[in-house]
Amino acid sequence: MTTHENAYPLKMRESAAMPDFVVTSRANARVKQLRAATSGNARLSGGLIAIEGETLVHEALRSGLLLKTVFVSERRVVPRGLPAGVEVLRCSNEVLQSAVETQSPQGIAALVLPKQWDLAEALRGEPLLLVAVGLQDPGNLGTLIRSAEAFGATGVLTTLGTVNAWNQKALRASAGSVFRMPVVAVTEAELVGLKARGIRLFAAVAAGENVVAAGAADFTQDCALLIGNEGAGLGQKFIDLADALITIPCPGPVESLNAAIAGSLLLYEASRQRGVSE
Known part of the structure; x- marks a missing residue:
């Protein structure tokens, strides 16, 4: 199994401040990567998987998975407790919805490095x-x-x-x-x-x-x-x-x-x- 126990700096995000920049293009590289991961295209996603919803993001963190990028819609704030090394992108509602699968997106998604078991x-x-x-x-x-x-x-x-x-x-x-x-x-x-x-x-x-x-x-x-x-x-x-x-x-x-x-x-x-x- 690939473990990620020491993947993040010990310092956690102390604030839930929203990034200033809002991604409004569906052609954004990270958004395209999220879309590829959602559809199961391992080659285009760089081997990352997509997760959606606050529950799965919390479970991924609790399980020690490495979160590469967290996507947050305009209507949400950045969740507290994200490790300091995680990239956070704020996206327009339309852009985030274009990259995820559910009919009623929860406004938060992430790219995660999955564990590999033997x-x-x-x-x-x-x-x-x-x-x-x-x-x-x-x-x-x-x-x-x-x-x-x-x-x-x-x-x-x-x-x-x-x-x-x-x-x-x-x-x-x-x-x-x-x-x-x-x-x-x-x-x-x-x-x-x-x-x-x-x-x-x-x-x-x-x-x-x-x-x-x-x-x-x-x-x-x-x-x-x-x-x-x-x-x-x-x-x-x-x-x-x-x-x-x-x-x-x-x-x-x-x-x-x-x-x-x-x-x-x-x-x-x-x-x-x-x-x-x-």
Whole structure:
């Protein structure tokens, strides 16, 4: 992981004074960089990600991320507590709105250097992993990342075809958890490698033969919970790779649960079991 604990001078901004200059051109270099980051263009954004809203800016600071530039609209003042080294640009409302994604901008955005995690960091301690297999809905992925942090998971792994965790909707759905939870893209070979490390793979499926109810599975051991694509679920190759198939019993007349809900319930059950065993 790339850390930024000492990235800023110790001196913090003592005042929330607004910069005198107001950016009124959409062609401003920093505004263009923010627009590129918002759209996920890593090349044009210089590898930075865009975050929007006071909550995410606060969470990024709390998580030790390096803020490069903070954009503030005319109708807002500069937030207090920004490190002294952060560039602050005041933009016209129209210019800032042109560079962000939400329909009703909150008047504050930032360019941030994201943390880079590796698989070893997701395997720390007694691993409890959530594996997102081809998830395409960024809201689902962001929610799962938030649940993973809430229920004590050590990491979220993503396979080929899964939406980027730095997607704007995923960022908002994670409510800042993506800044702290290791999210690592993995190959099928690396998933196979988890088994060699003694990590059991549990595949979440609908009810069927040789399927165990989640409450009867043993999640106290090192394990990974595989959650499939919203429409197709887990492909056969991932089902075959799993050590066990698990399901969430639903007495109501529904065929399946939303991927984020299913994953969150399984993470809760794992957390509950591990709490009882301690």
